Amino acid sequence: MLSFKSFRSVLVILLLSASLTSCFSRYTITAKQVRKHYALKKVKPKEQLIQNDTLSLCIASVGADTLPMLLLIHGAPGSLWGYMNLMDDEDLQKHFHIVSVDRVGYGKSRLKKRRHVTSIATQANALLPVFDLNKSKEKVTVLGRSYGAPIAAKLVSMVQDKVKELIMVSPVIDPEKERFYWFSKWGKNAFIQLFLPGEFNTATAEKYSHSDELKKLIPIWQSLHVPTTVIQGGNDWIADPTNIDFAKKHIQSKRAQYIFLYNAGHMITYTHLSMIKEMLLKSLMFQDKVTSIDMASGAGELGN
Template identity: 80%
Template sequence: MSVMRFFRSALFILILSVSLSSCFSRYIISAKQVRKHYASKEVKPQMKIIRNDTLSLCVASVGADTLPMLLLIHGAPGSLWGYMNIMDDPDLQKQFHIVSVDRVGYGKSRLKKRRSVTSIELQASALLPVLALNHSSQKIIVLGRSYGAPIAAKFVSMAQEKIKELIMVSPVIDPEKEKFYWFSKWGRNALVQLFLPGEFNTATAEKYSHADELRKLLPMWQNLDVRTTVIQGGNDWIADPSNIEFAKKHIRSKRSQYIFLENAGHMITYTHADMIKEMLLRSRLFQDKITAVQLAP
């Protein structure tokens, strides 16, 4: 009987692991997929690993480093390749030094002796060496998506004098609106984790500390003094749509704007790529000037 229970438990864990991997596989792009994607493209991102005594940080960049930097920060799970559509855009390549980064705990990015880093402050400070890659002497635009949005905001707060604009897309920033699902607790099971990609386990660790980490950021929002744009979809099943109301309440900067896309989901940087491109190219407050999408009233 105990043998049967063991095999049933093992089978359940295996099926659950496969299901979880399948569910979130679209957020992870394999090295094989990257090679296939860029096989026939004339412009390919340059890969670099920034190293110091405590950090290894993997970045991909395209565009001359004498152009103003556009820094892209992914969510959880995710990778720097989640922004391929932005890196591949020829118009953006001519205007920006586009840098997409693997956050620590993802891809080849690591803090010494630590697989996952749940601290938003540590995640943000680990990105500061990226600034040295740019040689334009111009202020940069920082775009963070989903779980990358609060990290982007914290990064900006650490280097405000060097920042031109902060853009948060589908942000998960309200500590009282953290979403959990039926499978969330299984992602913490040690046996299940053995069958899951490391990025999924890192994302799970971040998720269960995220609300507490967001509470630590509460004093930060009112001190943001850079141009800030928040974009939220009304059909987002990952980031509660009310996150945009949190942003309106806590961000005190007069140079802020809020765009609510009633029918959009979570992956706005793909589904509304033309709007994002237009925003970046205009690089100014543009809510009344967007032509690529119809905004909700």
């Protein structure tokens, strides 16, 4: 029979596990939620696995594969379904072959013999096979959000001749601005991890190695020559708003622009979908000689 002290310890662990799950749940989407979401929709993304001897990569795509590809890379935690609002958009479906991918360590995507993949370079390398799905004669537009932004940048640096433009939304790219929270250290506890979903443990592993990984990435910023846009919210509690200043300092390309949304939070692809759409569809994103755009609420902001 458990002693009071043991019972209290177990109770504390269960409460911490429940609290951690609650903290992360807003950034994850369950299979049940996906089924419910698409139950009555006419257009449903096609889910498929890209596999080889070492890799299993899950993607969902919508739109004709002969259209220019829009590749979407999620953060941590997250999944390919975090971009459902972009995949569901009828206008984007008509103009793009939209491909959203589960990064390795999330969903059904795995590297054999690797529990967690914290290396940004390895994460990026695992996404290279997606480019083989581009059946159009156009180059690929790559969009990465949060922790997916530096992975998108690394990926683009490896295949710049195949990329039309890079978009980083709410990026976590400054190695000196990695944010930790009250629950971060508890999420690293091996025993507590037994009670948490695998994606949360993967996200925790990434967080504790992220600063070092971002330092390795510094040389690639100066080598980027594809048109690049960085979009940052002023009320972002996950990605420090000064990440945009890091981008301005280190990205040397003359074809880069920076959009600061003073009142936006972290989930800009949801809160400012109309803005994202308009830039993608009307090619407003990369105007010659544009180096910085500051967008305040009600002052030139596109969309809602």
